[in-house]
Amino acid sequence: xxxxxxxxxxxxxxxxxxxxxxxxxxxxxxxxxxxxxxxxxxxxxxxxxxxxxxxxxxxxxxxxxxxxxxxxxxxxxxxxxxxxxxxxxxxxxxxxxxxxxxxxxxxxxxxxxxxxxxxxxxxxxxxxxxxxxxxxxxxxxxxxxxxxxxxxxxxxxxxxxxxxxxxxxxxxxxxxxxxxxxxxxxxxxxxxxxxxxxxxxxxxxxxxxxxxxxxxxxxxxxxxxxxxxxxxxxxxxxxxxxxxxxxxxxxxxxxxxxxxxxxxxxxxxxxxxxxxxxxxxx
Amino acid sequence: xxxxxxxxxxxxxxxxxxxxxxxxxxxxxxxxxxxxxxxxxxxxxxxxxxxxxxxxxxxxxxxxxxxxxxxxxxxxxxxxxxxxxxxxxxxxxxxxxxxxxxxxxxxxxxxxxxxxxxxxxxxxxxxxxxxxxxxxxxxxxxxxxxxxxxxxxxxxxxxxxxxxxxxxxxxxxxxxxxxxxxxxxxxxxxxxxxxxxxxxxxxxxxxxxxxxxxxxxxxxxxxxxxxxxxxxxxxxxxxxxxxxxxxxxxxxxxxxxxxxxxxxxxxxxxxxxxx
Numbered sequence: 001x002x003x004x005x006x007x008x009x010x011x012x013x014x015x016x017x018x019x020x021x022x023x024x025x026x027x028x029x030x031x032x033x034x035x036x037x038x039x040x041x042x043x044x045x046x047x048x049x050x051x052x053x054x055x056x057x058x059x060x061x062x063x064x065x066x067x068x069x070x071x072x073x074x075x076x077x078x079x080x081x082x083x084x085x086x087x088x089x090x091x092x093x094x095x096x097x098x099x100x101x102x103x104x105x106x107x108x109x110x111x112x113x114x115x116x117x118x119x120x121x122x123x124x125x126x127x128x129x130x131x132x133x134x135x136x137x138x139x140x141x142x143x144x145x146x147x148x149x150x151x152x153x154x155x156x157x158x159x160x161x162x163x164x165x166x167x168x169x170x171x172x173x174x175x176x177x178x179x180x181x182x183x184x185x186x187x188x189x190x191x192x193x194x195x196x197x198x199x200x201x202x203x204x205x206x207x208x209x210x211x212x213x214x215x216x217x218x219x220x221x222x223x224x225x226x227x228x229x230x231x232x233x234x235x236x237x238x239x240x241x242x243x244x245x246x247x248x249x250x251x252x253x254x255x256x257x258x259x260x261x262x263x264x265x266x267x268x269x270x271x272x273x274x275x276x277x278x279x280x281x282x
Numbered sequence: 283x284x285x286x287x288x289x290x291x292x293x294x295x296x297x298x299x300x301x302x303x304x305x306x307x308x309x310x311x312x313x314x315x316x317x318x319x320x321x322x323x324x325x326x327x328x329x330x331x332x333x334x335x336x337x338x339x340x341x342x343x344x345x346x347x348x349x350x351x352x353x354x355x356x357x358x359x360x361x362x363x364x365x366x367x368x369x370x371x372x373x374x375x376x377x378x379x380x381x382x383x384x385x386x387x388x389x390x391x392x393x394x395x396x397x398x399x400x401x402x403x404x405x406x407x408x409x410x411x412x413x414x415x416x417x418x419x420x421x422x423x424x425x426x427x428x429x430x431x432x433x434x435x436x437x438x439x440x441x442x443x444x445x446x447x448x449x450x451x452x453x454x455x456x457x458x459x460x461x462x463x464x465x466x467x468x469x470x471x472x473x474x475x476x477x478x479x480x481x482x483x484x485x486x487x488x489x490x491x492x493x494x495x496x497x498x499x500x501x502x503x504x505x506x507x508x509x510x511x512x513x514x515x516x517x518x519x520x521x522x523x524x525x526x527x528x529x530x531x532x533x534x535x536x537x538x539x540x541x542x543x544x545x546x547x548x549x550x551x552x553x554x555x556x557x
Contacts, residue, residue, distance in 0.1 A: 165353055165395070165399075166401075167401075167411070169351060169393035169395075170389070170412025170464065171385045171389035171414070184403075185402065
């Protein structure tokens with residue numbers, strides 16, 4: 001086997017692998033877009049669902065999903081940013097640093113259904129909260145915590161030491177250094193992490209289906225307790241009625257909307273990262 | 283392992299004006315983990331003059347001045363032994379005494395680093411970054427502080443029309459002068475400069491040297507350089523360091539014309555040092 005031939009073969013294998021991955025993605029997206037687009041019209045987006053979702057729209061599902069991830073961001077972001085700052089600026093013990101990394105990676109590896117069960121056992125039964133959208137947000141926040149912590153930590157930890165020393169040399173206390181130097185420079189990475197985390201959280205069914213959502217007949221909750229309806233669980237219930245063509249069409253439509261929202265989050269994450277890189281290059 | 287040598291004491295030096303000593307370092311040792319970086323340092327820095335520290339790379343010059351504002355404290359494995367006195371501020375205690383407020387000390391001992399480090403904020407915000415109780419100042423007072431300090435480093439004319447632009451848009455030489463202005467705004471007594479001109483072009487270097495000669499009227503300047511010609515141009519007092527030890531200190535005239543030690547003579551004439 002000469003070198004030219006093996007080189008060519010390797011190139012072909014790489015191209016084939018890339019082509020298969022891209023085609024799969026394109027096929028998947030085009031099926032969803034092709035099937036989903038037929039369901040989409042103003043009525044579908046702006047009215048409530050009827051007959052267990054087979055008829056009507058998904059207005060409250062969209063609102064419910066956005067409400068869930070909005071609260072998830074409010075709970076998760078400060079916690080994660082605080083953890084990242086503590087880990088980067090205050091935690092000096094090498095073993096504790098290692099341990100905290102293991103814990104964060106460990107939390108990242110837990111399957112989402114386990115979070116759902118934990119929420120059901122701890123919040124719904126033990127703390128007796130009942131089914132509550134807010135508990136769902138808490139569980140989603142815990143679930144995406146590692147993603148935000150890791151992104152924030154990387155972004156904060158990559159700020160050159162000279163910035164910290166220059167600020168300290170001006171007599172700024174540690175707290176002021178964090179506030180004036182670390183947070184302004186690290187926030188971009190943290191927001192990227194948040195958006196990636198939220199893109200994952202909004203598509204999750206398992207963690208919220210037992211604890212935060214009802215399948216139909218729910219509007220916007222008026223308090224922290226009470227269920228919401230959300231897009232992923234709505235798709236789940238619609239796919240269970242797949243024999244009904246109307247329900248199936250609505251399932252495709254809901255999927256398209258969900259993917260669009262995820263796409264918006266991912267694109268925003270990408271842009272915030274690009275902007276961050278431009279700022280750091282200047 | 284680390285051995286702390288207590289036997290060493292600084293030789294009593296004959297000084298013409300002992301009252302003009304502002305910073306006095308006595309029997310000072312520094313280790314990074316078990317690497318002995320500074321060995322029994324005894325050195326005095328004079329008030330309102332330019333004290334130049336010279337010596338080859340790795341001789342501990344930076345470690346020494348970084349110990350004067352305790353910026354080394356946060357470095358992993360930093361161990362020190364000995365005293366650093368800051369006369370008139372620490373009332374006879376070492377700056378490493380447990381009752382000394384480090385942040386307050388650093389407002390008295392400002393520092394400018396080798397590479398200019400401006401924050402990704404506006405020129406205006408950069409100048410005011412270290413000013414205490416900023417919220418109590420009116421807008422007019424803040425602008426006055428900015429103008430005063432940018433004027434002090436001859437930067438005001440160049441940037442007064444674009445104070446709210448990012449400081450990162452300035453040239454490297456301007457950035458370094460902004461760093462000095464930012465340090466002056468905190469109203470320090472001592473300014474430490476760690477090779478501030480080594481990453482600058484000759485014109486900016488000249489501007490900084492001229493600035494040093496003006497600033498020494500009001501401030502005590504401790505200036506590291508490994509450019510002997512630069513030391514000759516601006517220094518009042520020289521400290522020659524090699525391999526973590528102070529080989530000789532004294533006035534510039536004495537060290538250049540008639541040094542006590544052969545090593546000093548070799549270094550100042552040939553930049554060669556065998557310590």
